Amino acid sequence: MSDAVSYQLKDGVGVITVNNPPVNALGQAVRAGLKEGLEKGLADDGARALVVIGGGRTFPAGADIREFGKPPQDPSLPDVIDAYENSDKLVVAAIHGTALGGGLEVALGCDYRVAVKSGAVGLPEVKLGLLPGAGGTQRLPRLAGPKAALEMITAGNPVKAPKAQDMGIIDAIVGDDLEAEAIAYAKKLVADGAPRRRICDMEAKAESPSLFEEFEKGLQKKARGFLAPFHCLKAVKAAVDLPFQDGLKRERELFQELMESPQSKAQRHVFFAEREVAKVPGVSKDTPKREVKKVGIVGAGTMGGGIAMNFANAGIPVIIKEVKQEALDKGLATIRKNYESTAKKGRISMDDVEKRMSLLSGTLDYDDFKDVDLVIEAVFESMDVKQDVFETLDKVCKQGAILASNTSTLDVNRIASFTSRPEDVCGMHFFSPANVMKLLENVRGDKTSDDVVATIMDIGKKIGKVAVCVGVCDGFVGNRMLHKRQAEAVALVEEGASPEQVDKVIYDLGFPMGPFAMSDLAGLDIGYSIRLERRKAGDPDAQELTWLDKLAEKGRYGQKTQAGVYKYEEGDRTPKPDPVTAEVIEQHRKDKGITPRDVSDQEVLERCMYVMVNEGSKILEEGIAARALDVDIVWIYGYGFPVYRGGTMFWADQVGVKEIFDRVSQFYKEQGGEQWKPSPLLEQLAKEGKGFHDAK
Ligand code: T1G
Numbered sequence: 001m002s003d004a005v006s007y008q009l010k011d012g013v014g015v016i017t018v019n020n021p022p023v024n025a026l027g028q029a030v031r032a033g034l035k036e037g038l039e040k041g042l043a044d045d046g047a048r049a050l051v052v053i054g055g056g057r058t059f060p061a062g063a064d065i066r067e068f069g070k071p072p073q074d075p076s077l078p079d080v081i082d083a084y085e086n087s088d089k090l091v092v093a094a095i096h097g098t099a100l101g102g103g104l105e106v107a108l109g110c111d112y113r114v115a116v117k118s119g120a121v122g123l124p125e126v127k128l129g130l131l132p133g134a135g136g137t138q139r140l141p142r143l144a145g146p147k148a149a150l151e152m153i154t155a156g157n158p159v160k161a162p163k164a165q166d167m168g169i170i171d172a173i174v175g176d177d178l179e180a181e182a183i184a185y186a187k188k189l190v191a192d193g194a195p196r197r198r199i200c201d202m203e204a205k206a207e208s209p210s211l212f213e214e215f216e217k218g219l220q221k222k223a224r225g226f227l228a229p230f231h232c233l234k235a236v237k238a239a240v241d242l243p244f245q246d247g248l249k250r251e252r253e254l255f256q257e258l259m260e261s262p263q264s265k266a267q268r269h270v271f272f273a274e275r276e277v278a279k280v281p282g283v284s285k286d287t288p289k290r291e292v293k294k295v296g297i298v299g300a301g302t303m304g305g306g307i308a309m310n311f312a313n314a315g316i317p318v319i320i321k322e323v324k325q326e327a328l329d330k331g332l333a334t335i336r337k338n339y340e341s342t343a344k345k346g347r348i349s350m351d352d353v354e355k356r357m358s359l360l361s362g363t364l365d366y367d368d369f370k371d372v373d374l375v376i377e378a379v380f381e382s383m384d385v386k387q388d389v390f391e392t393l394d395k396v397c398k399q400g401a402i403l404a405s406n407t408s409t410l411d412v413n414r415i416a417s418f419t420s421r422p423e424d425v426c427g428m429h430f431f432s433p434a435n436v437m438k439l440l441e442n443v444r445g446d447k448t449s450d451d452v453v454a455t456i457m458d459i460g461k462k463i464g465k466v467a468v469c470v471g472v473c474d475g476f477v478g479n480r481m482l483h484k485r486q487a488e489a490v491a492l493v494e495e496g497a498s499p500e501q502v503d504k505v506i507y508d509l510g511f512p513m514g515p516f517a518m519s520d521l522a523g524l525d526i527g528y529s530i531r532l533e534r535r536k537a538g539d540p541d542a543q544e545l546t547w548l549d550k551l552a553e554k555g556r557y558g559q560k561t562q563a564g565v566y567k568y569e570e571g572d573r574t575p576k577p578d579p580v581t582a583e584v585i586e587q588h589r590k591d592k593g594i595t596p597r598d599v600s601d602q603e604v605l606e607r608c609m610y611v612m613v614n615e616g617s618k619i620l621e622e623g624i625a626a627r628a629l630d631v632d633i634v635w636i637y638g639y640g641f642p643v644y645r646g647g648t649m650f651w652a653d654q655v656g657v658k659e660i661f662d663r664v665s666q667f668y669k670e671q672g673g674e675q676w677k678p679s680p681l682l683e684q685l686a687k688e689g690k691g692f693h694d695a696k
Contacts, residue, residue, distance in 0.1 A: 005033025006055075007040040012048050013183045014041030014089075019055040026102045027064035028073040034080050034106070042088055049186035050091045052084070052110060053179055058097020059119070060106060065128065065268060068259065077102050077134040078248070081109035085198050090189055094182035095119045095170070098158055104169075105134040108143065111197045114172045114185050115161040121169055122158035126228045128271060129264030129644060133255035137235035138247040141204035144168050149204075150215050150236050154229040204239040212237050225510040226644055227263050262654050266646030269693075270636060273629035273647070278461060280453055280469040281626045287454040290400060296321065296372035298389055300331025300362065303406055304378035306434025309335055310463040312356040313435070319372065320362045328362040335360060338435065366396045374459065376428055378406040381530070386410060387418045394419035402452050404428040405443075408479055409530065412445045412472045422447035428456055429476060430465075431638050432522075439638035440465035441476050466637045471624035477631055478638045480619065481612040481648065484675050486527075488607040489515040490546050493585060496596035497604060499565050500577055505604040510642025515608070516565040517575045519548065520558030524565070528552035547588040551581060606663050613652040614664050617679035620649075620692070628692035653691030661686035 001007060004020045004027070016037035018024045026034075034052070041050040054060055063077060084091055084106070093099075093107035095115035100122045107113045107121070115121070123132045123140065131137055132153060141149035144167045152159060164170040174181035188194075206212070216233055223229040231254045238250035258264050279285065297308045297320045308318045312335075322328035339353040369375060375397060377389050386405060393403050403425045405415050416425035427443025440460045444453055453469060460467025470476045475483055489502050503514025519527065528549050534542035545553075551564060558564030559573055566575030589596055616631045625631045632647020645651040652660055661682050668676035685691065 001036045001040070002029040002033040004029040005037050007037040009044055009046050010179075011183050011187070012046060013186050014044050014047030014050045015179065015183065016041060016050060016052045017055050018053070018060055020060075021056050023058055023061035023098075024054045024056065024103070025062060025064040025066075026060050026077055026106070027067060030060065030064075031075050031077060031080050035075050035083060038083055038087060038091075047089065048190045050087070050089050051094050051179070051182045051186055052091060052106065053094040053182060054097060054099075054103075058103075059093070059095045059099040060103030061098050062101030062103055062124070063134070065271065068268060069265075077105065078252075081106055081134055084109040085200060090186065090194070090196055092182050092186040092189070094174075094178050095121065095161070096178050098122065100158065101125050101132065101136075102134050105132055105136045105139070108135065108139040108199055112171045112185070112189065112194075113169065114174045114178075114182050115164070115170045116176055116178050117161055117173050119161040119170075120158040121161070121164050122156065123153050124156040124158070126154055126156040126232055127267065129226075129228045129261060129267035130258045131228060131232045131235050131251070131255055133251065133259075135248060135251070137232065137251045138204075138239045138244060139199040140169070141236050141239040142199050142202040145207060146204050146236055146240055147207045147211055147215075149239075150211070150233060153232045153236060154215075154219060154223070200244045206240050212240075225642055227261055228258055228267075228644075231258055263644040266644050266650055266654070269629070269646045269650050270632065270643050273633050274466055274637075276627075277466065277468045277630055277633045278457060280457060283450050283453050283457075283469075287450050289455045289458050290373065290402065290451060292316065292373045292402075292455065292459055294319070294372045294374075296369040296375040296397075297378060298375065298393075299378040300328050301378065302334075303430060303432060303434050304376075305331045305335050305338075306432065306436075307376055307378055307406060307430050308360060309338065309356070309435035310430075310465070312359040314463045315359065316463075317359045318361070319368055320360065321366060321369065322362065322364060325364060328364065332357075332360060332362055366392050369393065369396050369401075370398060372397065372401060374402045374404065374455075376404045376406055378430075381407060381409055382533075383410055383414065386415050390415055390418040390425070394421060400424070402426065402455060404456065406430055406434075409475060412443045413447075416445045416447055423449040424452055426452055426456055427472075427476070428460075429470075431478075437638065438464070438466045439478070439634060440467040441470045441478060441634065441638075442467050443470055443472060443476055445472055466633060468630050468634050469626070470630070470634075471622070473619075473622065473624050477616075477619055477625050477634045480624075481615045481631075481635070482639065484611045484615045485608050486515055486519070487541075487675065488611050490548055492599055492604055492607060494547060494589060494592070494594060495599060497599035498577075499581065499585075501599070501601070502604050502608070503575075505601050506608060509605065509609070510645060512640040520564035520566055520568075520575060523557050523560055524548055524552040525557040547585050550584050550588060554580075554584070556580075607667065609648075609651075610660050610664055610667070611675050612648055613660050614677075614679050614682060615675065616648050616652075617682040617692070621679060621681045649692040653693055657682065657691055658686040658689065 006017045008015050020030050041047050091110040093110040093113045096119045098120050099107055104121045123136050125132050148167050161170050219229050235251045235254050238247040295311045295318045297304045300320045300322045308320055311318045342348050343350050343353050379385050405427050408429055412427040416422035426448045429441035431437035431439050442456045457467050499516040503516050506514040531542045556563045562568045567578040619625050628649035631649050635641035635648045664678045
């Protein structure tokens with residue numbers, strides 16, 4: 001037998017154990033081993049029943065995603081499961097860890113399923129742009145009912161063992177000695193003459209005649225633009241409408257369609273990319289990390305408060321420094337209010353609120369920072385203020401403390417130069433709201449040491465962020481690309497498009513909202529004040545007032561003032577076109593002598609998106625991002641880039657780098673402008689017929 005699966009007779013029960021760390025993925029060797037293990041068990045006269053169990057940390061967590069896209073190798077998973085379902089001996093699946101995807105499908109091919117309390121089951125294939133392709137869409141509706149199966153399969157989230165028991169998926173919750181408990185359970189079933197329970201013999205009856213129609217309506221909203229959830233629904237419907245074997249066939253057809261779809265390729269790319277970003281090229285995974293037992297935050301404003309919450313959520317004590325008691329009290333009160341509103345939604349208990357608040361303290365005195373291991377500064381975006389803070393931190397904090405700035409626009413190398421310890425200085429750029437947005441851009445300064453990088457990447461994971469290591473430049477990765485898109489969006493409106501048209505094109509691409517709805521959400525005053533600073537500093541790109549600035553000058557800041565680019569009814573965040581904005585735009589065009597023209601949706605798409613691809617390409621050339629996948633993850637987790645398109649650079653590969661290069665060159669010829677100067681990397685890849693993800 002392959003060493004990926006072992007067979008052993010124990011106390012009259014044949015135990016088949018999967019050993020394929022780290023997650024017992026069902027690669028070819030495991031599938032072959034499962035089949036051989038079953039054959040051994042059936043041939044073993046001493047075995048009155050069989051148990052399938054995962055070695056190490058979990059029951060198989062799914063098919064081996066790394067095999068996807070390669071020629072299929074026998075035995076297929078459906079064949080293995082079919083053999084278990086038709087075995088002459090009763091089979092019990094013993095679950096711990098996370099029995100996911102194909103792993104749960106193997107368990108559904110068994111007669112009974114037991115699990116430890118901490119175990120979980122799930123069918124997350126939809127998150128890979130797929131559907132359960134080894135009978136899950138046919139067996140789960142028969143076992144747990146079509147409604148529960150629809151919810152589980154289209155959301156793809158794991159279900160804890162006790163809840164799975166209530167749903168009928170797990171037959172018994174057993175003690176932590178899982179193997180022994182499963183053996184005893186199997187022996188008792190045989191002794192009691194318990195019936196064989198082949199799920200394929202069960203029937204799936206829809207809980208209501210309009211179940212699928214209503215569920216599909218819900219999906220239209222929740223899964224806008226996605227393909228897989230709708231294919232999942234069709235497959236579950238086949239379990240209700242068709243005999244089992246026909247349903248399996250339908251499932252296979254739908255699975256193949258998804259496997260070949262650009263969406264699934266994109267989502268599988270993201271699955272691996274969001275893990276790869278944690279591995280910073282040039283920083284060995286064995287680099288020692290500094291211990292972070294206590295964190296200091298400078299600034300109790302929106303960002304400082306949100307950042308503090310991340311650490312309290314992870315059980316790490318935080319001390320927050322403010323200049324005035326009133327600001328400190330306000331900041332802590334806001335944090336408590338946020339926790340209490342989360343508790344009201346039932347996501348955490350009031351106990352959690354108190355526990356987390358107990359980890360948060362405040363001070364007006366920097367001296368209280370002398371024992372912190374990490375400081376994150378989140379004060380006003382002005383270099384003078386940063387200089388004052390970092391000079392003080394340098395004096396007060398202990399040797400080895402990491403000094404990070406949450407700056408989103410300022411030069412981290414310059415900030416490091418205010419201290420005697422530039423190797424301990426870095427950026428940790430959180431995205432607002434900092435306690436919600438998953439992206440964390442960890443900014444590596446020229447002098448930041450490897451162990452500081454390793455530490456902040458590890459801390460990022462500990463506080464539930466997706467951390468990406470980026471270099472120092474204006475806007476790092478995300479905002480640098482965003483500013484290019486914003487400038488194009490503003491210019492397109494100046495030339496004749498409407499804000500609604502631009503927003504619709506970007507929304508229809510799959511973003512949660514378009515550029516102008518996003519400006520209204522963030523606040524037009526933010527961008528306006530940054531541009532004002534830059535105008536004062538003589539930045540050539542910021543000299544002219546844009547029509548957005550003119551709205552800001554009228555006090556139209558966006559949602560916070562119920563009017564910005566759009567207008568907002570009281571208590572309603574739905575953006576509505578506003579004639580005042582149209583007038584400001586019209587007057588602005590007149591002031592600039594522009595005759596508005598019709599702008600096509602295609603031009604809007606190309607100018608907003610290709611300018612970002614070109615900028616992303618320059619970011620890669622400059623080493624600000626190490627790999628195209630880092631840029632992809634920044635955009636997916638920082639700005640809601642549709643996951644089924646894989647991120648900015650993956651999407652560019654799917655559009656075609658040559659096509660994009662040609663259009664960028666065309667725009668450069670027509671309009672000039674640094675933003676349209678084709679990046680040499682873009683040109684080189686176009687010439688070689690390669691994509692960003694081919695580039696080494
Ligand atoms: N295949 C291949 N590699 C996998 C894998 C998988 N299914 N799951 C995890 N890995 C790798 C991962 O890339 C990482 O590698 C290491 O294992 C640890 O993972 C026919 C078609 C199980 C909850 O979608 O959700 O079954 O970076 O860092 O945080 O119907 O992994 O160390 O080199 O995520 O403790 C369905 C995906 C597949 C489950 C553990 N199953 N995995 O989380 O560790 S499709 C899934 C997870 C399928 C059938 C269909 C998580 C986890 P490296 P990790 P973790």
